[in-house]
Amino acid sequence: MRVVVLGAAGQLDRETVHTLSARGHAVCTAVRRLPVPSFADSVELRLADARNRADLLTAISGFDAVVNVIGRGTLRKNDVASTTSTVAVAAAEHAGVHRYVAISAGMVALEWPLFKYVLRPLIFRHILAEHRRVEEIVKASTLAWTIVRPTALTNRPATGYVVSSQLQSGTFVTSRADAATFIADELGNNAYVRQAVFLTSRRK
Numbered sequence: 001m002r003v004v005v006l007g008a009a010g011q012l013d014r015e016t017v018h019t020l021s022a023r024g025h026a027v028c029t030a031v032r033r034l035p036v037p038s039f040a041d042s043v044e045l046r047l048a049d050a051r052n053r054a055d056l057l058t059a060i061s062g063f064d065a066v067v068n069v070i071g072r073g074t075l076r077k078n079d080v081a082s083t084t085s086t087v088a089v090a091a092a093e094h095a096g097v098h099r100y101v102a103i104s105a106g107m108v109a110l111e112w113p114l115f116k117y118v119l120r121p122l123i124f125r126h127i128l129a130e131h132r133r134v135e136e137i138v139k140a141s142t143l144a145w146t147i148v149r150p151t152a153l154t155n156r157p158a159t160g161y162v163v164s165s166q167l168q169s170g171t172f173v174t175s176r177a178d179a180a181t182f183i184a185d186e187l188g189n190n191a192y193v194r195q196a197v198f199l200t201s202r203r204k
Helices: 012-021 051-062 080-095 113-139 176-189
Strands: 001-008 026-031 044-047 067-069 099-101 144-150 153-154 161-164 174-175 195-201
Touching: 001 012, 001 051, 012 113, 012 176, 026 051, 051 080, 051 161, 067 161, 080 099, 080 113, 080 153, 099 113, 113 144, 144 176, 153 176, 161 176, 174 176, 174 195, 176 195
Parallel strands: 001 026, 001 067, 026 044, 067 099, 099 144, 144 195, 153 174
Antiparallel strands: 161 195
8 A cells, every 4th residue: 555644753653654664554654844854765755834735735646555653732712733734634525535544632522620620721722722623624525535543642662553433531641652553554455434433552
């Protein structure tokens, strides 16, 4: 499969590129600037501004799937993920690239009283609102989408993942390696097309 990964300069992004490439997929990264360190020679690199539809149309044309892992790791108010999702979804629809994987977060369904009444309004309100905007954009599309909602991402070693339709109690962290593995598995299996699923790493 030919897969283009948008925003492949962050930690999850790099893990996803590595995992897909190791599975034998033809992987292209579309980034605004040259990544440091660079990727393996087997990974194609295209410079593209994800907010520019013409750039993205050029970058994704001819591919089978788009994996959009663009996001800002900040709690401050921003719209990077949603504005780039708007452009990426429209570009994928126009280019006929029907398979699309988006990243959200498990917190969209978190209702613990401490989170709901203290942490969410005081700390997480901006990033939560942005995740929800991204989901709305993707769900409104005609694409064969999957939305991945991991619990808190970490750099812990992979332990295997658990995927579910509802946020499970007692699940706290997802390793980036496990998240990347799920993305690669889903592109191969298409088990959760047009579904938003929760993801967490297995406990040792």
